[in-house]
Amino acid sequence: MLELIDVHVTAEDATGTVSVLQGINLTLEDNKIYVMTGPNGGGKTSIAKTIMGIYRPSRGRVLLDGADITEKSITERARLGIGYAFQQPPRFKGIKVKDLLKIAAGNNADNRFQCDLLYDVGLCAQDYLEREINSSFSGGELKRIEIASLLARKLKVAIFDEPEAGIDLWSFQKLIETFAGLREKYQGTLVIISHQERILRLADQVILVNDGRISETTTPEKFLAEIEIITADCRCRTDCIKGEVANA
Amino acid sequence: MLNTTDKKLLAAVADLHSIPQGAFNIRKNGEGIMRRSTANIEIVPKTDKPGINIIVKPGTKNESVHIPVILSAGLQDLVYNTFEIGAGSDVLVVAGCGIHNPGGDEARHDGVHEFFVRKGAKMKYVEKHYGEGRGSGKRILNPKTIIEVEEGGVAELEMIQLQGVDRTKRDTEIRLQANSRLIVTERLLTSHNQEAESIITVELVGDDSSAQIVSRSVAKDNSRQLFHLNLRGYARCRGHIQCDSIIMHNAKVSSIPEISAYHTDAALIHEAAIGKIASEQLLKLMTLGLSEKEAEEAILEGFLK
Ligand SMILES: Nc1ncnc2c1ncn2[C@@H]1O[C@H](COP(=O)(O)OP(=O)(O)O)[C@@H](O)[C@H]1O
Ligand SMILES: [Mg+2]
Numbered sequence: 001m002l003e004l005i006d007v008h009v010t011a012e013d014a015t016g017t018v019s020v021l022q023g024i025n026l027t028l029e030d031n032k033i034y035v036m037t038g039p040n041g042g043g044k045t046s047i048a049k050t051i052m053g054i055y056r057p058s059r060g061r062v063l064l065d066g067a068d069i070t071e072k073s074i075t076e077r078a079r080l081g082i083g084y085a086f087q088q089p090p091r092f093k094g095i096k097v098k099d100l101l102k103i104a105a106g107n108n109a110d111n112r113f114q115c116d117l118l119y120d121v122g123l124c125a126q127d128y129l130e131r132e133i134n135s136s137f138s139g140g141e142l143k144r145i146e147i148a149s150l151l152a153r154k155l156k157v158a159i160f161d162e163p164e165a166g167i168d169l170w171s172f173q174k175l176i177e178t179f180a181g182l183r184e185k186y187q188g189t190l191v192i193i194s195h196q197e198r199i200l201r202l203a204d205q206v207i208l209v210n211d212g213r214i215s216e217t218t219t220p221e222k223f224l225a226e227i228e229i230i231t232a233d234c235r236c237r238t239d240c241i242k243g244e245v246a247n248a
Numbered sequence: 249m250l251n252t253t254d255k256k257l258l259a260a261v262a263d264l265h266s267i268p269q270g271a272f273n274i275r276k277n278g279e280g281i282m283r284r285s286t287a288n289i290e291i292v293p294k295t296d297k298p299g300i301n302i303i304v305k306p307g308t309k310n311e312s313v314h315i316p317v318i319l320s321a322g323l324q325d326l327v328y329n330t331f332e333i334g335a336g337s338d339v340l341v342v343a344g345c346g347i348h349n350p351g352g353d354e355a356r357h358d359g360v361h362e363f364f365v366r367k368g369a370k371m372k373y374v375e376k377h378y379g380e381g382r383g384s385g386k387r388i389l390n391p392k393t394i395i396e397v398e399e400g401g402v403a404e405l406e407m408i409q410l411q412g413v414d415r416t417k418r419d420t421e422i423r424l425q426a427n428s429r430l431i432v433t434e435r436l437l438t439s440h441n442q443e444a445e446s447i448i449t450v451e452l453v454g455d456d457s458s459a460q461i462v463s464r465s466v467a468k469d470n471s472r473q474l475f476h477l478n479l480r481g482y483a484r485c486r487g488h489i490q491c492d493s494i495i496m497h498n499a500k501v502s503s504i505p506e507i508s509a510y511h512t513d514a515a516l517i518h519e520a521a522i523g524k525i526a527s528e529q530l531l532k533l534m535t536l537g538l539s540e541k542e543a544e545e546a547i548l549e550g551f552l553k
Contacts, residue, residue: 052535078537090528093464093492094550103546104536149536 002028002051002082002157002189007060009050020046022212024060028157033183033190035203035220042209044193045087048159051191052084053077064156081156081188085163089146091134097145098129104152117148120178122171139166147175158182159191164199176202200224249281250274253320257346260378262316268342272314273300278325289313289339299328299360302341306334306366317345322353322385328360335366335398341373345389347413349381356388363394365401365428372404379412386414393420397428399454405430409444410437410552418446424485426454434463435552438471438499449478452485452514459487466548467499478506481514491520494551 009021021043028034036044049055051062053074061070064080072080092100101114109117115125121144131137133145147163163179164172176198182190183202192199200206206223208216216223250258254276258264267282271289274282280300285291288308292301302313319325333339349355365371379387389409397403409416424430430450438444450459459479467473479487493501505518525547533543 054531054535074531074534075537075539078535084535086528086532088528090526090532092529092547092550094553095547096550099546099550100536103533103538106537153536 001030001063001065002026003061003063004047004050005061005063007047007050007057007062009046009055010058011055020055020212021050021057024050024212024214026207026214028189028191030156030189031187032204033179033192033202034205034207035200036191036193036207036209037195037200037223038209038215043212044209045161046212047209048084048161048191048193051077051157051159052082054084081154083150083153083155083158085146085150085158085160087161087165087193089142091137091142092132093134094132096130096132100133100145100149101129101152104149106153109152113152117151118144120151120174120181121145121148122174123148140168140171143167144171144175147178151178156188157191158186158188159193161193162195163192164194164196172196172198197224253348254318257318257320257348257378257380258316261318261344261346261376262314262342264314264316268312268314270312270314271302273302275315275317275325275327277319277321277323286311291315294328294330297328298326299330301330301332303332304334304337304339304369306336306369308334308337308339310338312340312342314342316343317357317359319345319347319349319355319357322349322351322355322383324354324356324358326358326360329362331361331363331371333363333365333369333371333401336368337366338370339372341371343373344376344378345391346377347379347381347387347389349379349383349385349387351383351385353385354388355385356390358390358392360392361394363396363403365395365397365403367398368400369398370402370404372406374406375408377409377413377416379414381412387412388415389413390417391419393418395420395422395430397422397424397430397457399426399428401425401428403428403430405432407432407446408435410435413444414442416444418444420446420448421451422449422459423451423453424457424459426483427456428454429457430459430461432459432461432463434461434465436463436465436473437468437548437552438465438473439468440471441469442471444472445474445476447476447478450480450487452479452481452487453483455484457483457485459485461489461491463489463491464551465493465501466496466552467493467501468496470498472499473501475501475503475520476506477504477518479508479516479518481507481509481511481516483511484513485511485515487514487516489518489520491518492551493522494548495522495524
């Protein structure tokens with residue numbers, strides 16, 4: 001179980017100190033799938049980075065199975081079983097797909113294991129294992145390698161940040177199956193940050209993040225129903241001129 | 249004749265763990281100490297100056313010649329080697345120099361290598377530089393390499409220096425005739441107060457000649473690096489230089505590109521980049537459980553592989 005208690009995060013930008021997260025309270029239980037969604041810039045990635053230890057809270061605490069890990073480093077958290085698949089994964093000159101998967105799995109990843117991982121994200125191992133993770137990869141390929149690097153690990157808390165971004169329909173189908181399958185074999189907490197209905201439907205709980213806060217925790221059914229009402233309510237659709245702000 | 253230090257140096261620069269297969273010449277402290285010619289590859293000492301002539305018969309396939317140089321004392325060595333790579337042959341040449349300098353005197357090897365890669369021949373040339381020893385004496389290596397690749401020939405060069413050389417100035421000149429091809433892979437790591445300079449000049453003089461140079465380097469501590477990579481196209485040709493450096497600590501790196509075309513169908517590209525290790529790369533590997541130091545090592549190791 002992972003808990004965030006009154007977590008605040010600030011960051012520095014050109015204008016000075018900005019508030020990124022403002023009092024996040026969140027309890028993520030084992031064996032559950034959470035989908036975090038909400039408008040761009042709402043704070044989803046920042047919550048994930050705070051759990052991973054990439055961002056440090058200015059206030060509040062992070063607990064893993066009841067133990068305070070607020071002061072633990074990224075490496076320590078990784079070794080405790082927290083994992084994060086980046087929204088924008090880095091590229092590496094010189095590091096091959098198989099090297100990354102080996103690092104992820106703690107070096108005990110044989111060829112067979114690596115093939116299975118790539119299969120799970122819709123990539124053919126033969127074409128990819130020996131390739132450097134450099135600028136020759138498309139965005140979608142890079143994302144899938146990133147996801148595979150998390151699937152390679154034994155985790156208590158796994159967070160995937162917009163895994164569907166840039167991925168084609170066919171691979172997306174495969175990815176849905178993979179995430180659905182994780183529910184069966186995975187003994188931990190799964191957090192997926194996403195805007196996709198099909199991923200939302202996998203969730204036990206949907207967490208809506210907006211303006212640095214958690215504005216709602218609900219079920220996928222309820223959440224999707226509400227979204228439909230919002231679109232249905234928007235009367236401007238028919239009579240507003242393209243580009244003009246609705247007066248509805 | 250070879251002691252433990254010699255063997256270690258030979259393993260480091262030429263991957264030699266025993267007497268090599270095929271032709272070889274081992275030079276130690278300024279003298280040839282072991283040599284073997286084969287039916288197709290003849291090695292003969294020069295009579296007018298220090299060094300050897302290596303003559304590969306036309307049509308020789310899948311043979312290799314090892315010509316490592318080792319220095320195990322503070323002395324200066326100057327050598328001239330000439331390679332005749334016969335038409336249509338396909339050979340591997342492994343050179344390289346290892347220095348173990350135990351004392352306070354300078355140990356220095358200046359090698360001048362001249363190659364004639366004849367029509368349709370293919371040569372892979374591997375040169376590793378390595379230094380060790382606790383003494384205060386500097387370890388210096390200044391190779392000069394001149395290569396003429398004739399029509400349809402291929403020269404593939406691997407030049408690697410990853411440890412222990414205090415000062416190096418590498419000067420490489422290559423001329424490419426029609427339909428010939430050059431592939432250069434350079435890897436350089438400097439640390440402490442080391443200085444390294446690499447000048448590579450390629451002249452593409454024949455139609456449909458091509459050159460590809462990929463240079464990657466890491467500069468640590470107070471070390472300095474200077475790259476001057478120069479492509480000149482005099483014919484219908486293609487050339488591409490990729491020069492990538494990672495800079496750390498207080499190091500200094502300069503990369504000076506130069507491409508010149510003297511023909512409208514010459515297509516030349518130069519890419520050069522210098523920067524520190526990207527923090528996202530470090531973060532990513534740390535989220536997989538590596539410490540910051542381990543992450544840095546993994547990134548550098550991959551980069552220089
Ligand atoms: N390191 C940072 N520096 C400055 N601003 C940041 C930083 N990280 C996040 N922010 C700001 O915080 C807000 C939330 O960002 P983020 O968590 O990436 O949103 P989301 O993932 O929901 O789209 C955004 O306005 C973003 O610009
Ligand atoms: Mg985000």
